[in-house]
Amino acid sequence: MFYIIVPNKHYFMKNLFIILFCIAGLSTIHAQKYFTRDGFVHFYSETPMETIEADNNKLNCVLDLATGNIQLAALVKVFHFDRALMEEHFNENYMESSKYPKASFKGQITNIANIDFEETEKQPVQIQGTLTIHGVQNAISTQGSLWIVDGKIHAVTAFDIAPEDYGIKIPGVVRDKIAKNIHIDIKLVLQPFEK
Amino acid sequence: MKLKPVFTVLILIGMLIAYIGYKLYTKPHQDIEQLKPDLTATADQILADYQDEQQGNTKYLGKIVEVSGTILELNTGQNNTHQIVLDTGDMMARVSCELDYLVDHPKLANYKIGDQIRLKGLGAGMVMDIVLDRCVILE
Numbered sequence: 516m517f518y519i520i521v522p523n524k525h526y527f528m529k530n531l532f533i534i535l536f537c538i539a540g541l542s543t544i545h546a547q548k549y550f551t552r553d554g555f556v557h558f559y560s561e562t563p564m565e566t567i568e569a570d571n572n573k574l575n576c577v578l579d580l581a582t583g584n585i586q587l588a589a590l591v592k593v594f595h596f597d598r599a600l601m602e603e604h605f606n607e608n609y610m611e612s613s614k615y616p617k618a619s620f621k622g623q624i625t626n627i628a629n630i631d632f633e634e635t636e637k638q639p640v641q642i643q644g645t646l647t648i649h650g651v652q653n654a655i656s657t658q659g660s661l662w663i664v665d666g667k668i669h670a671v672t673a674f675d676i677a678p679e680d681y682g683i684k685i686p687g688v689v690r691d692k693i694a695k696n697i698h699i700d701i702k703l704v705l706q707p708f709e710k
Numbered sequence: 711m712k713l714k715p716v717f718t719v720l721i722l723i724g725m726l727i728a729y730i731g732y733k734l735y736t737k738p739h740q741d742i743e744q745l746k747p748d749l750t751a752t753a754d755q756i757l758a759d760y761q762d763e764q765q766g767n768t769k770y771l772g773k774i775v776e777v778s779g780t781i782l783e784l785n786t787g788q789n790n791t792h793q794i795v796l797d798t799g800d801m802m803a804r805v806s807c808e809l810d811y812l813v814d815h816p817k818l819a820n821y822k823i824g825d826q827i828r829l830k831g832l833g834a835g836m837v838m839d840i841v842l843d844r845c846v847i848l849e
Contacts, residue, residue: 552806552838553787572787573808575837592772592834593843595811599739613772616835 549668549705550577556589556701560694567601567693569594576703578668583627585642587620587701609683610649618648620655630661637662642672648681659701668705673698742810742844745774747830753779753796753805760803760836770833775842777805778828781821792818794827794845806839807831810846817847 554574560567571594578585591612596602606612622644624630630638637660646655659672675696678685685693749769751759756777760766779796782804786792792809807829809815821827831845 550838553785553793555788572791573806573834573837573841588837590835590837590841590843592832593808593841598735599737600735602739616767616771617837 547581548577548579548708550708551575551703551705554587554701554703556699558594559698559700562692562694565692567596569596569602569605571595574701574703576705577708578624578670578705580627580632583624585620585622585624585644589618591616591618609678609685615648615650618646620644620646622655624661632663632668635663640670640672646676648676649683651681653680664704666707668703670703670705671701673700675699739812740844742774742830742832743813743846745830747776748773750776750778753777753798756805756840757798757800757803760840763836766840767833767835770840771835773833774830775833776828776830776848777807777842778826779805781823781825781827784818784821784823794818794821794829794847795839796827802838803836804839805842807842807845810844812844813846815847817849821847 552575553572554576555570555572556574557570558568571589573590573593575588576585591610592606594602594605596605610618622642625641625643626639630640640659640661641656642659643656644654645652653676655674655676657672657674659670661668661670663669675698677696678693751770756766756770756775759769777796779798781794782797783793783795785795789811791811792815794807794809796805796807798804808831809818810831828848829842829845830848831842834841834843
């Protein structure tokens with residue numbers, strides 16, 4: 516029996532509480548960085564001629580809670596389309612994924628100081644930074660929301676980009692089939708980063 | 711009346727163009743199962759080649775890669791997507807094989823963490839992990 520080895524039950528329980536308290540404390544204080552390798556990014560272009568959409572389940576993200584610094588990266592070749600021809604044109608003609616395999620974002624959640632990382636209700640976040648697509652960098656700012664579920668940070672954001680801003684040339688014959696502004700949705704579930 | 715044969719030919723050419731266009735528009739995705747690998751490597755070797763990302767991409771990006779390694783993780787994602795992560799000795803830079811979402815993988819049930827596996831997939835580049843997309847299990 517357990518009690519036989521422990522001379523003083525209360526002494527044992529007190530220590531146990533201290534140990535548990537420390538472990539609980541460590542897990543919240545030490546997890547300063549959160550990350551995912553399986554974020555979701557989806558883009559959508561709609562014109563009367565054609566709807567084009569694709570998604571990617573391999574969006575990587577690292578968020579530093581202390582500074583609000585956030586980085587995202589997605590591999591272009593992992594965007595999946597329903598139509599093989601669209602996927603081919605996307606990779607070869609527009610994104611040139613063999614030359615520019617990655618799209619990335621580096622920036623900051625500017626209102627990080629006001630965010631409660633225990634809150635399970637959605638909180639608005641302001642994001643600013645540099646988006647790099649097709650080797651071209653542009654400053655962007657957008658809004659999103661963030662909430663906590665079971666110790667993980669859930670975050671969503673959406674914004675529009677114009678292909679022309681990223682040096683992506685669209686030939687006149689197909690210009691009517693591709694929207695001037697492409698809508699992008701992002702969903703992330705970030706887990707604590709443990710070394 | 712003389713123009714009639716010309717019109718017939720033009721209509722036929724028009725139909726042919728429309729048919730080719732339609733075939734291209736609805737062409738299926740590449741069948742990875744049928745494609746011969748461009749190169750064969752172990753997961754460790756892929757990571758070694760990706761120590762210089764540019765160099766790794768030159769070797770693997772867009773290529774059909776046959777990879778062998780030890781299973782570190784077996785994950786099932788949204789929409790019944792599956793992922794087999796291969797051990798490279800570096801927990802932050804593994805080889806992540808995304809199983810082809812267009813086909814079923816009956817062989818998947820035979821594998822567990824720690825097993826040796828060989829897969830074939832498309833080199834997609836490196837984020838944290840090195841990603842092979844649309845993988846099929848070989849053995």
